[in-house]
Each structure stands twice: as C-alpha cells, then as structure tokens.
Amino acid sequence: MKQLMKGSAALGEGAIQAGGGAYFGYPITPQNELTEYMSRRMLEERRVFIQAESELAAINMVFGASVAGARAMTSSSSPGVSLKQEGISYMAGCELPGLIVNVQRGGPGLGNISGSQADYFQAVRGGGHGDYQVIVLTPASVQEMYEMPSMAFSLSEKYRTPALILTDGILAQMQEPMELVKINAARSGDQSWILDGCKGRAPRKIRSLLMEEGALEAHNRHLQKKYIEIKNKEQRYQLINEQAEIMLVAYGVSARVCYTAVQEANRKGLKVGLLRPITVWPFPEKIIQELVPQVKAFLVIELSAGQMVEDVNLAVNGKTPVYFYGRAGGACVTPEEVIKEIGKI
Amino acid sequence: MREELIIAGFGGQGIMFTGTLLSQAAMMEGKFVTYFPSYGAEVRGGTAHCSVTIADTSIGSPVITHPDSLLILNKPSLGRFGPRLKKGGLLVLNSTLIEDETSIGGGQVVRLPATDIAEKIGQITVANIVALGKYLALRKIVSQESVGQALEVLLAKKKKELIEVNKKALLAGYEYK
Numbered sequence: 001m002k003q004l005m006k007g008s009a010a011l012g013e014g015a016i017q018a019g020g021g022a023y024f025g026y027p028i029t030p031q032n033e034l035t036e037y038m039s040r041r042m043l044e045e046r047r048v049f050i051q052a053e054s055e056l057a058a059i060n061m062v063f064g065a066s067v068a069g070a071r072a073m074t075s076s077s078s079p080g081v082s083l084k085q086e087g088i089s090y091m092a093g094c095e096l097p098g099l100i101v102n103v104q105r106g107g108p109g110l111g112n113i114s115g116s117q118a119d120y121f122q123a124v125r126g127g128g129h130g131d132y133q134v135i136v137l138t139p140a141s142v143q144e145m146y147e148m149p150s151m152a153f154s155l156s157e158k159y160r161t162p163a164l165i166l167t168d169g170i171l172a173q174m175q176e177p178m179e180l181v182k183i184n185a186a187r188s189g190d191q192s193w194i195l196d197g198c199k200g201r202a203p204r205k206i207r208s209l210l211m212e213e214g215a216l217e218a219h220n221r222h223l224q225k226k227y228i229e230i231k232n233k234e235q236r237y238q239l240i241n242e243q244a245e246i247m248l249v250a251y252g253v254s255a256r257v258c259y260t261a262v263q264e265a266n267r268k269g270l271k272v273g274l275l276r277p278i279t280v281w282p283f284p285e286k287i288i289q290e291l292v293p294q295v296k297a298f299l300v301i302e303l304s305a306g307q308m309v310e311d312v313n314l315a316v317n318g319k320t321p322v323y324f325y326g327r328a329g330g331a332c333v334t335p336e337e338v339i340k341e342i343g344k345i
Numbered sequence: 346m347r348e349e350l351i352i353a354g355f356g357g358q359g360i361m362f363t364g365t366l367l368s369q370a371a372m373m374e375g376k377f378v379t380y381f382p383s384y385g386a387e388v389r390g391g392t393a394h395c396s397v398t399i400a401d402t403s404i405g406s407p408v409i410t411h412p413d414s415l416l417i418l419n420k421p422s423l424g425r426f427g428p429r430l431k432k433g434g435l436l437v438l439n440s441t442l443i444e445d446e447t448s449i450g451g452g453q454v455v456r457l458p459a460t461d462i463a464e465k466i467g468q469i470t471v472a473n474i475v476a477l478g479k480y481l482a483l484r485k486i487v488s489q490e491s492v493g494q495a496l497e498v499l500l501a502k503k504k505k506e507l508i509e510v511n512k513k514a515l516l517a518g519y520e521y522k
Contacts, residue, residue: 004369004380174407175365175380177372253406260405332408 002179008034008172010146011075011101011139011165016041018150019185020099021070022048024061028080029113030169031103035075055080059087059100066096067206069194071153071187075101077169078119079110081127088162089128092223093208097156097163097189099149100134104168106330114330115169115253120307123166124281131220133227135163135234136281138251143178145171150183157189159230166280168303170253170332236278237287241266244273246342247291249312250301251277254333258301261338272342280308285315292319297345301333302326321345346401348486349409352473353394353426354418354439359473362499363416364395367477369495370487371399379407392421399486416480418459418473420445437480439472455483457521463514468507471514478518489519 005013012034015023023042025035035051042049048065052058058074065072076084081102091098104119106112123136135155139145148165156163195204210216240262250258255276265272275291275298277284288298298320300309309324316322325341327333350367354360364380371378382395396409414435417423420443430436434452441460457479463472481489493512500508 002372004365004372004378170381170407173382175368176378176404176407256404257406257408259403263402263405332406334408334410335406336410 002177004175005142005146005178006033006173006175007142007145007167008103009037010142010178011149011167011172012037012041013180014146014183015073015099015149016045016047017180017183017185018153019071019187020047020073020149020153022061022065022072024050024052024058024065024072024074026052026055026058026076026080028077030105030115030172031075031077031101033172034101034103055083056087059084062098062100063087063091063094063096066091066098067094067195069191069196073099073101073149075103077103077105078107078116081119081122085122085128088134089126089130089132090208091162092128092132092134093130094206095160095193095223096206097153097160099152099156100162100164102164102166103172104166106328112330113169115171115303115332116330117168117252117254117303118305118307118328119166120280120302120304123164124283124311132161132223133230133281134161135159135230136166136279137163138166138278138280139171140252140255140276141178142171142174142176146178146180147183150185154184154188155234157187159226160189160193161226161230166252168253231282234279235282235284235286237284238276238278239273239287240276241271241273242291243271243294245271245294245296246273246299246345247295247297248272248274248299248301248338249277249288249308250274251280251308254301254303257333257335258338260335261342264335264339265342270342277308280311283311283315285311288312288315292316295320297321297323299323299325299341299345301338303332304328346399346486348399348414348484349412350397350399350414350416351394351409351412351426351429352397352416353392353422354473356391356393358418359470360393360418361395363473363477364397366474366492366495366499367397367399367487369499370491373495373498374487374491376400376487377402377404379404381407392419392425394422394426414480414484416476418442418476435480435483437476437483439476441472453483455479457518459518462517462521466510466513466517468510468514471511474511474514475518475521478515479521480518482519489515
C-alpha cells in the first residue's frame with residue numbers, strides 16, 4: 001500500500017529496514033527531519049541513537065561502531081559533511097564500511113538552507129586527504145530514498161569502503177507516495193576483520209598508520225585495485241529514450257527537473273533523452289561512451305556551477321559536444337530553463 | 346490533468362497541513378502527487394508556503410515557478426506569489442485578512458472570508474480548510490469525500506477530536522457562494 005512520506009523519513013526508515021544498527025548525528029538544516037526521525041524510530045527498534053556533541057564526534061562514532069561490526073551511519077548537510085571528511089578518510093584508510101548521508105545545501109561556507117548539488121566534487125573526488133574514493137549513490141525519488149540505504153550498506157560492506165548517499169534539501173523535505181517494500185537486510189562481504197573480542201583466536205589489527213618501508217604504498221596499491229574493481233562492476237544509471245539525439249545528464253533532483261523537460265521536449269517532437277547516473281562514483285562512463293556515436297550533444301544540468309560536467313567531459317573525451325547549464329547558491333533549475341538550453345544547441 | 350498549486354500564509358495558519366492533506370487525498374485517489382514545503386528560516390508569524398503538484402502521470406520537479414492556482418491566506422503572501430500566477434490561473438484569497446485588491450494580475454480571483462467563516466464554526470484555526478474547500482469546489486482536483494477521508498488518516502492519531510470541525514470547515518468553504 002502506498003503512503004505519503006517525506007524524503008528524509010523514507011531514508012531513515014530505509015536504513016532501519018536495512019538493518020542499520022547505529023545512527024550518530026548532529027543537527028543541521030535541511031536534514032534535521034532525518035535525525036529527528038531516527039531519534040524516535042531507533043529507540044523503538046531498541047537500536048543505538050546518539051546525538052553527538054559535534055560532526056567530528058559523530059563520524060568517529062561511526063568509525064568505532066563499524067570496527068566493532070555494526071551497520072553504522074551518520075547524516076549531515078554540506079558544512080557538517082565537510083567536518084566529517086577527516087573521519088571518512090580514516091575509514092577509507094582502515095577499509096571500514098559505513099554510511100554517510102549528505103543532504104546538500106547551498107554553499108560555500110554556511111551558505112543557505114536551500115537544496116543544492118554543489119558538493120559533487122567533495123563526494124566523488126575523495127573529499128578528505130589521501131588517495132581514496134567512497135561509493136556515492138544518488139536517489140531521485142522518495143521511493144529511492146527508502147531503498148538506497150540497503151544498497152549503500154551492502155556495497156560498502158562488500159568492498160570495505162565507506163558509502164555516501166548524496167541527496168539534497170529538496171528531495172529530503174518533499175513528500176510523495178511511496179511503498180514500504182521489503183528491504184534486504186543481509187550483511188554482505190567478508191567479516192573476518194571485525195574487532196569483536198579475540199578470546200580463543202589470534203588478535204586482529206585495524207589501522208591506517210603504516211610506517212614500515214613500502215607498507216603504505218602497498219596498502220595504496222591494494223586500495224586502488226579495489227577501486228578499479230568497483231569502477232568495473234558497480235556503475236549504475238537510468239536511461240530514458242536511448243535513441244535520443246540530445247542527451248540530458250543529471251542526477252538527483254535535477255534529474256527530476258530534466259524528466260519534466262524531456263516530456264515537454266518529446267511532446268514538441270524533439271529527440272531528447274535523459275541519462276541519470278545512480279552511482280556518481282563510480283561514474284557511469286561506460287554508458288556515456290556507448291552513447292557517443294549516436295548522440296549529437298550532451299547537456300549536463302546541475303544545481304551547481306558545473307561539477308559533474310567534468311566527469312561527462314572525461315568520459316566523452318572530446319568526441320561529442322558537451323553543454324552545461326546550472327544554477328548555484330541553492331537556486332533550482334526549472335524545466336522551462338532546460339528547454340531553453342536545449343533550444344540553444 | 347496536471348495542477349500546480351502554491352498555498353501560502355502565516356506560519357501557524359496550517360499551510361503545511363493543508364498541503365499535506367490535499368496530497369494525502371490525491372494519493373488516496375491513485376493520482377501522482379508531490380508536496381514540497383518551504384519553512385526555511387520562517388517562524389510563527391512569518392510567511393510559510395508549500396507547493397503541491399497533482400497529475401495523472403508521474404511528476405518530475407516538485408518545485409513550482411508559475412502555479413496554476415494560488416491559495417493565499419495572508420497579505421504578505423499575495424505580494425510574494427501573486428505575480429507568479431500563471432496567466433488565466435485561479436487565485437483564492439482569504440478576504441478577512443487581505444483587503445487589498447489592486448495587486449492582482451489576470452485570471453479568476455475568488456475572495457472568501459475564510460477566517461470569519463472559521464470563527465463562526467467555532468474554531469478560528471480551520472480557516473485554511475475553509476479556503477481549501479472553496480478551492481476544491483472551483484477546481485475539482487480531488488473529491489471532497491477523499492479530503493474527508495484524508496482528514497481521518499492524518500488526524501486519527503493525535504487530534505481525533507478535530508476531525509469533525511475540519512470536515513465542517515471543508516463543507517462551509519465548498520458551499521460558500
């Protein structure tokens with residue numbers, strides 16, 4: 001049965017149904033509804049909810065819970081996610097699974113509290129220090145907000161690396177009908193590294209400080225091998241109108257704006273389609289390369305000054321024109337603006 | 346069918362509830378619907394608004410730039426959203442709190458003293474539902490019965506005693522000439 005649900009609540013419920021055992025948060029708009037939801041529901045489920053004293057504390061609680069084998073998560077919005085970057089880098093270095101949610105708002109600095117997509121670079125280029133990547137998933141509906149935590153936990157455990165759900169203030173605050181479908185809560189991946197007490201077995205060690213000669217380079221090589229495997233196996237996307245001549249590329253809320261624009265453009269007889277990356281790291285570059293021979297132009301739409309467009313350009317590699325239109329500072333692109341941009345091509 | 350509606354008024358006038366109620370009713374009728382609130386830094390006494398899109402097919406952007414209809418419950422909101430109404434759109438005004446009639450563009454303008462009617466019913470806080478009733482009588486986006494059922498769903502847990510007065514307000518608005 002369908003029910004009306006807010007994006008942030010759907011994400012919270014999705015994480016709970018996915019077996020999320022511990023949530024650590026610190027308030028910031030526009031993701032407070034998620035923390036509020038978890039404060040009630042996690043206790044009802046007799047799981048762990050802690051309002052930490054800071055974002056730094058929250059991400060390090062995720063680190064600790066993950067090391068001990070819990071499915072742990074934290075959420076914040078842009079300025080708060082910046083504060084978590086040190087902890088995320090440590091988790092990547094220690095190969096710890098865990099879920100971070102970024103409900104993006106306008107930046108830089110404190111910015112404003114409107115929905116935005118300006119943290120794309122931070123999300124897909126590592127974010128903190130060191131050579132690392134996190135798996136980045138981007139929901140585009142309240143239904144996906146509900147279903148994505150399960151996917152995130154599972155990929156994160158399979159590859160032993162943090163996963164991030166990159167969403168925004170619009171998707172988090174909007175409501176639409178959704179269905180509480182059954183969610184896979186099975187833990188995935190090898191669990192022989194978990195620090196759960198060494199009575200009767202050899203002690204285990206988890207660390208990111210590797211001072212022995214060559215040790216850190218070897219560790220980095222191992223991480224990169226893993227990232228290449230993720231790139232090869234986990235690119236996800238949705239393609240609407242694969243025969244299109246003009247292919248819009250957009251994720252999350254801007255994909256929804258583009259969806260309306262595609263409907264409008266098709267009504268006018270224009271051959272316009274939409275490629276919606278679901279993973280933005282790994283970026284779905286294979287499908288873009290496959291589309292290059294048939295597509296006359298790509299038009300990338302973002303709520304930023306142009307970030308994902310760089311990944312599209314890398315994939316296209318100069319073989320087809322790539323155009324960009326975006327609105328920055330928490331402003332939202334309208335379908336009319338997208339149609340106007342299509343007209344300019 | 347596709348209807349884009351912005352509901353606006355003071356924080357505390359039940360703007361968000363009105364939008365949620367209409368969305369719930371639309372969903373119960375099997376329609377596609379998105380609801381997007383905006384209460385940013387706004388507080389009680391400030392302005393708040395929400396955007397509701399109802400359609401027969403799936404909905405992309407939940408953000409509305411030029412609404413088909415406006416449900417305006419206070420004067421500051423008229424100045425802010427009035428100019429954005431689509432040409433030929435519908436504007437429903439709470440005339441108890443909005444005396445100004447000059448700042449309205451083209452389209453159908455309907456004035457009803459929603460707050461006065463709510464006071465007569467004995468519950469000033471249901472002015473929003475009175476206005477919603479009038480809007481639904483003019484734009485039959487969802488049936489009055491569905492909104493009645495949606496009221497029961499939304500108020501069942503914490504405010505059961507308010508279901509009847511809200512239904513009365515809905516009917517009063519619906520039948521207001």
